[in-house]
Amino acid sequence: MNKIIIAVDGHSACGKSTMAKYLAKSIKYNYIDSGAMYRAVSLYCLQNAFFQGDNLDLLALREHIDAIRISFRFNEVTGRSDTCLNGENVEKQIRSMEVADKVSPVAAVGFVREAMVRQQQEMGKNKGIVMDGRDIGTVVFPDAELKIFVTARPEIRAQRRLDELIAKGEKASFEAVLENLKKRDFIDSTRKDGPLRKAADAVLLDNSDITIAAQNKWLMELFRQASAG
Numbered sequence: 001m002n003k004i005i006i007a008v009d010g011h012s013a014c015g016k017s018t019m020a021k022y023l024a025k026s027i028k029y030n031y032i033d034s035g036a037m038y039r040a041v042s043l044y045c046l047q048n049a050f051f052q053g054d055n056l057d058l059l060a061l062r063e064h065i066d067a068i069r070i071s072f073r074f075n076e077v078t079g080r081s082d083t084c085l086n087g088e089n090v091e092k093q094i095r096s097m098e099v100a101d102k103v104s105p106v107a108a109v110g111f112v113r114e115a116m117v118r119q120q121q122e123m124g125k126n127k128g129i130v131m132d133g134r135d136i137g138t139v140v141f142p143d144a145e146l147k148i149f150v151t152a153r154p155e156i157r158a159q160r161r162l163d164e165l166i167a168k169g170e171k172a173s174f175e176a177v178l179e180n181l182k183k184r185d186f187i188d189s190t191r192k193d194g195p196l197r198k199a200a201d202a203v204l205l206d207n208s209d210i211t212i213a214a215q216n217k218w219l220m221e222l223f224r225q226a227s228a229g
């Protein structure tokens with residue numbers, strides 16, 4: 001069976017990464033969370049005081065962009081890959097609401113996207129990869145053999161993300177999470193470079209009302225069809 005590229009795009013917190021991780025594990029492919037890369041760049045901006053309130057110092061970020069290296073390291077305990085920023089494990093920090101609040105403006109910057117897209121294309125050059133994000137099927141891998149676009153109703157997505165944050169011991173309210181998701185969806189969909197949109201040849205999945213088991217079954221069938229062709 002030929003190795004393929006699987007691109008999973010969609011709205012914030014609709015379970016893309018759970019889905020992409022399950023698929024990658026089942027078919028023994030590498031999984032890359034491209035959102036984690038933009039989150040890590042945002043953390044770098046926060047750590048280096050590039051933000052004054054909501055204002056981002058673009059000149060400073062441009063000077064540093066080539067020095068920001070994102071990598072993934074397998075965690076034996078969780079069985080998942082952790083995100084590293086210049087070699088340091090930042091998996092926990094990048095999932096905070098503070099980073100969620102800054103990530104979409106950072107990800108809208110053209111030169112940030114260019115740098116991340118380059119790193120992502122490099123990671124996929126041998127295929128056998130599942131990558132999730134916003135522009136994977138449209139910009140990063142426009143020739144991906146399987147493209148999936150995932151969405152769900154905003155309130156359902158907010159509840160899923162809130163449950164995730166609470167499980168990790170973070171404090172957040174349903175309203176704050178919902179507002180953050182809506183704000184990010186808006187910025188992600190309306191930006192000039194690599195906006196969030198469904199590729200014409202992507203399969204659409206609204207998973208508001210379907211079980212994870214049903215979703216996984218559907219996914220494996222899609223994979224079988226795509227890798228056979």
Ligand code: CDP
Binds near residue numbers: 034038105188
């Ligand atoms: O997990 P969640 O859906 O909240 O978001 P994520 O996948 O971690 O992505 C965080 C943010 O990074 C998104 O809201 C986008 O602003 C940005 N992003 C992007 O611009 N392009 C990608 N390929 C992936 C993420």
